[in-house]
Amino acid sequence: MSEDVGTPPVGNPAAIGLPSFVVGSIALGLVLVGYVPATATGASIPIIFAATGVGLIVAAVWSAVVGASAVAAIFGIFSGFWLSYAILVIGLTHNWYGIDPADAVATQKLFLLAWLIVIVVLTLATLRLPSAFTLLFALIDVALLLVLLGTANASTALTKTGGWVVLAFALVGVYLFFDVMSQATGGKALPGGRPLLGSRRS
Secondary structure (H helix, E strand, C coil): CCCCCCCCCCCCCHHHHHHHHHHHHHHHHHHCCCCCCCCHHHHHHHHHHHHHHHHHHHHHHHHHHHHCHHHHHHHHHHHHHHHHHHHHHHHHHHCCCCCCCCHHHHHHHHHHHHHHHHHHEEEEEECCCHHHHHHHHHHHHHHHHHHHHHCCCCHHHHHHHHHHHHHHHHHHHHHHHHHHHHHCCCCCCCCCCCCCCCCCCC
């Protein structure tokens, strides 16, 4: 009898990464659209920090271990976003950084602009992925821009619109999660859409 037992399956890190991303997106979107009072901006932080931030770190490490560099980059970038958002909110609320309350808006604008630039770069760098991912990242870009403009102009309407866009990209995340789970349970892959850029041919 052969002693070769074969290579063990590596699984799909997105099975953890996508629902972790979705739950934080839902929590943030509900805060932005006004589901909780404006004074309760920290309401989403337990979910975003403990579930989304940690879950995406696990998914990023898993991706790196199995050699999925692009997936590791995506999950790693978003774990940084969500964790830094949580630390920003907690830090500003408890004055950890010695930032004058009058400068809190400028601090939020800096945070949003920096991440908007990075996620736009990620969007452009991943155009060879199925277009469902491009849609996801583009919606994140739009949400960040709307919240940035809402913050800069003290516009509740813009911020709330940004919240609805957050909930929209959460739905895209749900679709991608269904695709992962369908394949993981022996079903067919759901359509992901054609990439905007074709793969390089050898």
